[in-house]
Amino acid sequence: MxxxxxxxxxxxxxxxxxxxxxxxxxxxxxxxxxxxxxxxxxxxxxxxxxxxxxxxxxxxxxxxxxxxxxxxxxxxxxxxxxxxxxxxxxxxxxxxxxxxxxxVRTLPRNTRTKVAVVESRSAALWLMEAGRIEKIDDIVVDETVKKNYGGWQGYAERKAQSRSDELMHRHYRDTAEELFTLHQRQPFDYIIVGGHRTDTHEFVESLHPYLRSHVAGEFVIDPHTMTGTAVLEKASTLEAAAERDRRIALVGSIMDASGSTGKAALGISDLVDATNLKAVQNLLVVTDSPRVPGAICDECTWISLTGGECQGCGAEMRSVCDVVDEVIEAVIRDRGTVEGIGADTPLDAHGVGGLLRFALS
Ligand SMILES: [Zn+2]
Missing domain, CATH: 3.30.960.10 (eRF1 domain 1)
Incomplete structure (x- = not known):
């Protein structure tokens, strides 16, 4: 990176x-x-x-x-x-x-979201990224329902209705398939669906469970009068809520593990210990939490909050302005993940938290 x-x-x-x-x-x-x-x-x-x-x-x-x-x-x-x-x-x-x-390591992640504004005979696909939105496709169904009501009126109407439903479902399947192809080409984080309420429900219901698991929400909009700005505004509100839910779930999993299996660390002191044992799998850092001075050993990469002689090898340690930065680099080096998180979760009290590969005690 x-x-x-x-x-x-x-x-x-x-x-x-x-x-x-x-x-x-x-x-x-x-x-x-x-x-x-x-x-x-x-x-x-x-x-x-x-x-x-x-x-x-x-x-x-x-x-x-x-x-x-x-x-x-x-x-x-x-x-x-x-x-x-x-x-x-x-x-x-x-x-x-x-x-x-x-x-730079703890910037909020840049999300990519597909927005599908659907109707029974058309769909507009948008890509929302970095606060901008751009339309990437317009799908329009070739309408070939023949309005031939010769014969028994009720029967013909029912037949036309069933043909109409079939067209709609095929259109939703085609649209879903295109979304899936786009996802394979360049993965996105969320799908958000807009349109009239009955259409968005029908469309979401028709999605394969894998794509449906990416749906972050539905919003009401008239596809005939919508503007990019309106789509962006509605979709980004839903995306922000989904991101917040994801962050809360991440923090929740650390809190739960901390109380049950012990495979979690909270606060810089425990994180330093876990990092020295190469135990950190997923590190979360509250982006605006304060810097924590400490020291690192250039010989064996041991991290310490106090400095002095290295507990790992006995060498003299070097002072650093922020051990959080050292923990981040060590976790990345040991093939763990690092994510910055806004200040609105129970992690605020700890500054840093992590899921561990094994319990420390
Ligand atoms: Zn050392």
Missing amino acids: FPFAQSTSSTYPVLSVYLNKGPALGAQLTDVLKPIKELEFDRAQEMSLRADIEKISNLRLEREIAPAIGIFSCEGEGWFHVERLHRSVPDFATTGHRPYLRP
């Missing part, structure tokens, strides 16, 4: 800077770099850091259109990387042996 994530330097400071797009980016940059300029290094390190600061100051930041950017620079090693972020993050700068990645 981040090609520079593995870049470390034991010789020169690696400078990481996060900036939100604001009206005075120059002043923001001056503010975040102030404590960095006061750090003390040896001559070669200072030269490298000064060159990093100069490079960043020369960026044409006012031309940036992303909500925020992360800049990672180490002149001594010859790296310079700018990462555009899809959400704002607090302004921050730090130096270390590698890029500080917690803000």
Whole structure:
């Protein structure tokens, strides 16, 4: 995901800077770099850091259109990387042996949602992503019901009605099939269905259970007068609710495991212990939870909240501004997953939580 994530330097400071797009980016940059300029290094390190600061100051930041950017620079090693972020993050700068990645690793995930606005004879498919919506297909059924009411009126009407229902069900099957093909080509997180209430119900009922399990909700809209803006507004409200439910379920599974099997850790102290034992499978980080200073051992990667001598190998540990960042990188290295989570769940009290591969005691 981040090609520079593995870049470390034991010789020169690696400078990481996060900036939100604001009206005075120059002043923001001056503010975040102030404590960095006061750090003390040896001559070669200072030269490298000064060159990093100069490079960043020369960026044409006012031309940036992303909500925020992360800049990672180490002149001594010859790296310079700018990462555009899809959400704002607090302004921050730090130096270390590698890029500080917690803000990018814990951004809310970018969801992809298919919106199908259905009627018995037509469907419009939309793709909603990163706060935008775009129509990707219009499906219209070739209507060939012959209105031939010769003979017994009641019988002919029933026959026409059954033909009409058959066409509708085939249309829903075809639309579902197209959704499935699109999903195979590029998976999406949710399906949201709009239209008149009876049509959306019928359509959702006709979906294969696999696709139906992706349905995040239905909304009422008139397909003949709908606008992209109206579809976006209704669908994104349903998507936000589904994302919130998913987050609450994730946190719930950690809370439940914590109380029953013990295969969970809550709070940074337990997470550090679990990470040192390579036990963390799924890590959740409350995005805005505070940084926690601590230390890491460069010899054996042991993480500690206190520092001093490494409990793993006895080497002298190196101080870091945030052990949450070290836990995140270690979990990723040990093939676990990491997700940032907004501040509206029982995890707020703990800052971090994780599902474990095995109980710690
Ligand atoms: Zn060690």
